[in-house]
Amino acid sequence: MLYEHLLSFMIFTPVVGMLIVALLPSSQKNWVRWSSLLFTFLPLCLSGILFLNFDQALADMQFVEKTSWIPTFNIHYAVGVDGLSITLILLTTLLSFLCVIASWGIEAGLKGYFSMFLLLEAGMLGIFCAFDFFLFYIFWELMLLPMYFLIGIWGGPRKEYAAIKFFLYTLFGSVLMLVVMLAFYFYSDPHTFDLIELSKAGILKFNALDIFGISLSAEQFAKLLFIFLFIGFAIKVPIFPFHTWLPLAHVEAPTPISVILAGILLKMGAYGLLRISYPILPHETYWFSDALAVLGLVNIIYGALCAMAQITLPEAKGGNDLKKLIAYSSISHMGYVLLGMSVFTVEGIHGAVFQMFNHGTTTAMLFLLVGVIYDRVHHRKIDGFGGLGNVVPIYTAFVSLAFFASLGLPGLSSFISEILVFLGSFKVYPSLTIVATLGIILNAAFFLWALQKIFLGPLNPTYKSLKDISARELLTLAPLAILVIVLGVYPMPALDLMKSSLDHLLTLFQAL
């Protein structure tokens, strides 16, 4: 029973938790907290079971559950897990659990907050498990709603603006995705939403057609669909120039939500591309890969430069914000994912998917750490600190670790994924890759500079009695720190998980 429906249990446990939390009396704040913790801990355990029973040698979907849902339109409730999604599922359950711990200090509207949070987790897990396009789309929309409220109600000063912007941006992408979904359905024979079926050769047959008087050949039509889908996912990644919701949403969202946004939501875009665009539209993907590589490069460099500007740009012009610096650095780091994805080499694609995971752990650490200092001093101005190193040594150690991990220091996990991406992309785009390595220096520059501004130099006397990390905060950071170091020294446990599926994915592109 458990094994047969493992994924469903995992996805819907948080929903049950949401209902229970909603029914609890709002005066009992600790009940709410502990039950939320329990209902994120259970999916974590289930994903642990999943991890232990996952067959690394298989390239196909495992733990598949497929039942007819809306037979009229051949819609199925179809969930499964393969090497592409398992690392992201593990990341989701882990980060959700840690974020509940990190949310312990929230007082206002606790019940609403945790119900929304649990619904969000269900949506995220659903996205990574679904392999029916319709179901995927439902989860995609489902996740949007709690996120909107979590930013819009529990966020910072400009929360409404940020929430609306996030919502509209994503919705715009969803509409395009909807068009593609319907096109897939109507042009497949037999009509289906099943992503596995759709990826089989000969199922999708596009016709030439006229839209608004513009006649499109079948190939052009497929390319158009690819671009629609790409924009939908690009907004989530985010790819320049669809990125401006991100700094805003990250800055305004409460700490645990920033963690989820950066740690998991950003991965959905790249995941969607790999799950849907790559196998179903391989020719179009290949045709688009040059552009994808260039966009990756732009993300890397542009994100890094904008992040560095947070140190020089005065507050009045929207700079000097540590959270914004990290948000822009995320844009830069997602650029590595794009670059790795664009080259269809073994190193590149493994690097890309591994980078998704590593970015999840490091950036989660970064946002948690910003939250720690924000809780104490209620500002995030990079200029507003100075010399904290000796006052809060453990905190300093964690920030240094997270910063060095982000700037790709060898021995820490991001380094492995970055070199894999570079080794892979150099084979296809040598000059572009050489320019991209500038990102290594720029990343080092702004992270070290920020480190210096906050922790080194003479002590700012305002903070001479600042408290170091508490046990609860340590509990949220330590697991991530351990992952970052262990996978940095020995990355195979993670790479082994994804190997078979990614190799299988690559075979689609070998003939092209």
Add this chain to the structure above:
Amino acid sequence: MLEKVLWLWLTPLATAIILLFLGKRLPRRGDWLAVMGLGLSLTLSLSFLLELFQTHTFEWREQMAWLSLSGLSISFGWLIDPITILMLCVVTTVSFLVHLYSTEYLKGDPNYARYFAYLSFFTFSMLGLVLVDNLLWLYIFWELVGLASYLLIGFWFEKKSASDAAKKAFLTTRIGDMGFFIGIMLIFYKTGGLLTYDDIFKFVAQGQFTGEFLGIPILTLAGILLFLGAMGKSAQFPLHVWLPDAMEGPTPVSALIHAATMVAAGVYMVTRLYVLFTPEAQLFIAYIGAFTAFFAATMALTHTDIKKVLAYSTISQLGYMMMGLGVGAYVAGFLHLVTHAAFKACLFLCSGSVIHATHTQDMREMGGLKSKMPITFWTMLIATLSISGIPFFSGFVSKDLLLAGCLSFVMEHPEHLLLALFAFITAGMTAFYMFRLLCMTFLMPAKNLKVIDHAHESPWAMTLPLCLLSGLSFAIFFTGSLDGAGLLQVFGSWHDWFNEVILNPAPLDEAHGNAHGPAMALSLILATGGILLSYLFYLKKPELPQRLAQNTQAIYQTLIHLYWIDELYQKIIIQPLLKLNTFLADRDNRWIDQKLVDGWKPLTTQTSKGSGHFDNIVIDETLVDGSAVVVSTSAIQLRKIQTGKVQQYVLMAIGAFCILLIAVYFL
């Protein structure tokens, strides 16, 4: 064997971790643990060396799987050969003595335990750098020693200058490392995924490494790219700017990292990968090295900060080594690395002893310390004689070989005369500035009595390393040419042995032998000249330097300001970059977000307003309400014909019928 290697390598890592987490709770904050750990590593390294003396050849390798994807496997492996063993001995010896020295030098520092943790971590990374057998792992440890250097330069991070220096060191070397990394990618790509030294060497030896890029053979390009990494780490021009600033770190750190070991990693790398460097790449290395040697020596001439003079001297000596490697005298280049490690570490530790006693780094404040600190003086004198290249000292042996190599190269290729000019002038300058340092610190009359009065000789934990290192500055340990008995016999003939066991056969030919005599004579003359000049300037006529400085203001100012290179970088790289990113971030807010994205807002609001209007006026008021109006008005009009008179109805019906008939008839 593997067990031995692991003990040697991982003990410092283990002590680093223990000290980092538990250091504050251990007695004496655990410094003994670090010293003993290094003692173990040193003992094991020396046991390898002894074995090497007996067998004259040594080769051991071991590999294990690390990262494997389909079609790609990167292993982790160790390679121990004579070069490795020598490096192991250099690293562990200096590191052990520096650990010991630091127990006094850093006494009472609030972060005492953390200091030793960093120092041990550095040693672990440096040993890793030396032990590994493939390029990627070399790069990994290359970066880790950079991290350790960052942490230790910025150890006293409350000082802004220290944190600035740490950042600068990390970033400047990272620029070089970018080249290194691109080189690795290029090799990885060209060889189809090979990364271990042996595999790459075989690939190159088989002549498979072909191709051109912009008219430059790929192999040359790869060599130069790799060398960029060495330029960063070994502070070669134009990436030398970080090393003088790195003197902000504690002095024992400067001795270990920024004189003896890490900065020599570049030289080690070039030696290790010698096969990869084509003649063109070697020429590039030679010119960079020779120019750096000359250039840095000029800057050392005028500086008054004792550590900075030594820093420029280090850059200059590293340039020497690079030049040696570039002209094909790689035995000399590598030997100079080894001898330099001992005498330069000694010099730095001596300067540390002086700073410890006087609490200043400014040589203008010193003088008259000879009687106060005799051990420091004598050991420093020995090291100074060694670096100046005086016979019977180790520096003479390696420098003589280097200069001979350079001269023979120039004799064969007269068009590269510049190399020899740089090299020989540097030899003279080196002797001058080193004796200048010695005179100003110890021999000139005391200038600041307050500083001198409380100066005293350092405790044994500091003087013992000085004595040992100055002992190692004697030529005897490296030549064995004296007919000594006992221990010395073990050392045999180092020189020949070097030629015999290092890598592949040396391109040392007859020209080299011919160049030997003139080179030695010339370098001796220049060194003596330098020493005499500094004697004249600083002891005989101390007013001379000032007068000279006044007469040559332009040159003097240029030297004092280090050729304005830092200012230049600030102007042409850093400021434009900051401007660019501020511009971009500002535009990201103002253009992309507010115009491009939020710019749609007016469109949508206007459209919605318009469609609202349309909805109100056209649809609702005109069509919907309009149809109601039509109905009601027509109803009112129609009501008028509802008269209730049957005749009228019949008349209308007939009329209608007629119209219908007519219509049917005509259509």
